[in-house]
Amino acid sequence: MSNPILTVAQREYVQRITSKGFLIGTLIAPLGFALMLFLPVLIATMSKDSTTRLAVVDSTGVVMPKLTSTDALAFTDATALPVDSLRAQVERKALDGYLVLPAQLLDGKGEATYYGRGGGGFALSGGIARAVTGAVREVRFERAGVGQDVREIAGSEVEVRSRKLSAAGGKDEADAPEVLAALGYGVGLLIYVLMLIYGAMVLQGVIEEKQSRIVEVIISSVRPIELMLGKVLGIGAVGLTQFAVWMIASFALLTVAGPLLANMAPHGAAAGGAAMPGGFELPHIPGSIFIFAPLYFIFGFFMYAMLYAAIGSAVDELSDAQALQLPIILPIIMTMMFIMQVLKDPNGGLATVLSLVPLFSPILMTVRIAATTVPAWQIALSFILMGATIYGLAWLAGRIYRVGILMSGKKPSYADLIRWARQAG
Numbered sequence: 334m335s336n337p338i339l340t341v342a343q344r345e346y347v348q349r350i351t352s353k354g355f356l357i358g359t360l361i362a363p364l365g366f367a368l369m370l371f372l373p374v375l376i377a378t379m380s381k382d383s384t385t386r387l388a389v390v391d392s393t394g395v396v397m398p399k400l401t402s403t404d405a406l407a408f409t410d411a412t413a414l415p416v417d418s419l420r421a422q423v424e425r426k427a428l429d430g431y432l433v434l435p436a437q438l439l440d441g442k443g444e445a446t447y448y449g450r451g452g453g454g455f456a457l458s459g460g461i462a463r464a465v466t467g468a469v470r471e472v473r474f475e476r477a478g479v480g481q482d483v484r485e486i487a488g489s490e491v492e493v494r495s496r497k498l499s500a501a502g503g504k505d506e507a508d509a510p511e512v513l514a515a516l517g518y519g520v521g522l523l524i525y526v527l528m529l530i531y532g533a534m535v536l537q538g539v540i541e542e543k544q545s546r547i548v549e550v551i552i553s554s555v556r557p558i559e560l561m562l563g564k565v566l567g568i569g570a571v572g573l574t575q576f577a578v579w580m581i582a583s584f585a586l587l588t589v590a591g592p593l594l595a596n597m598a599p600h601g602a603a604a605g606g607a608a609m610p611g612g613f614e615l616p617h618i619p620g621s622i623f624i625f626a627p628l629y630f631i632f633g634f635f636m637y638a639m640l641y642a643a644i645g646s647a648v649d650e651l652s653d654a655q656a657l658q659l660p661i662i663l664p665i666i667m668t669m670m671f672i673m674q675v676l677k678d679p680n681g682g683l684a685t686v687l688s689l690v691p692l693f694s695p696i697l698m699t700v701r702i703a704a705t706t707v708p709a710w711q712i713a714l715s716f717i718l719m720g721a722t723i724y725g726l727a728w729l730a731g732r733i734y735r736v737g738i739l740m741s742g743k744k745p746s747y748a749d750l751i752r753w754a755r756q757a758g
Contacts, residue, residue, distance in 0.1 A: 528630070
């Protein structure tokens, strides 16, 4: 005899995984991730051929010769031309803009002013600022009698690379805290979105069956608690399937991203944008994130899905359920509010405590695993606490579901849900 829970779960899984919405959503997310990863570098590479033409009105008389034109910025001396003439050239697009350098600039009392049609963005303004700063520095060095060797030393930038210490005898690996923090935030956000989507799917599925009276036929052969667990298990398997596809696609993209990005933009972006170092190396991505992220999604989904199923069984309309969802939505929203604090100090006491709170663990512990090395005992403890919470929520939700699934015609309150949980046999 087949297990009724597995039978219900199989029905839910097959019905939803073969839908067009699931197939489209599963494909769109990896494509969107690839677009976000490669599009900025591709745009920067394509914009290399775009040169911003700037006329310079140099009242200092010495800074203009020090301004070096590049592929991104082309400077021409226009000190002898009237400002009205330069404005006219900008308006008819013969120039992209003009730069005014006051005489007090060398004394630190004036400021350079760029006039353009707008739309240059941070890259352009940053490129102009770096060019003017470098030229002014050169003039000041000359006036102070600083030698060329000292100028080169003072003007050189120091590159700082992070390396993650490995076990004794192992090879230290490239590390980029900001990249890992972004990865942790991205995975945490993904779990957040999926828990909301598939938790709401459980809620909607229960309400639809209740509205169509199908549930009255089903529970004649399946106990209410078995129906609830089967529905949660089946929809959870759908979510896990989609999550696994997304994680595998993300891992594949990250594996090939380093060499491709280095080849696409080896010398930096246009308009004075930050250059990509020639020795670009993809930072070490902890493999544990691809193991624990799906596990935390499973545990998180089951915790919240139990509550969604209980609320769905208690109402007749989706609009009625919205008033009862606050206890479910609030912990998830609070978790997202804590993410940035956890990323600032993933090994701190606050981050540790918050990541061990069962309703917060699915997102915050995943973020910590991506951003740092989390002690094994903390990971184990989080799973134990979440498992105990799932057991308690399943017991509570099952008692509410047993009564609420056959109730109709009344909009329940929190007091009603508590009374049903107490009265259920």
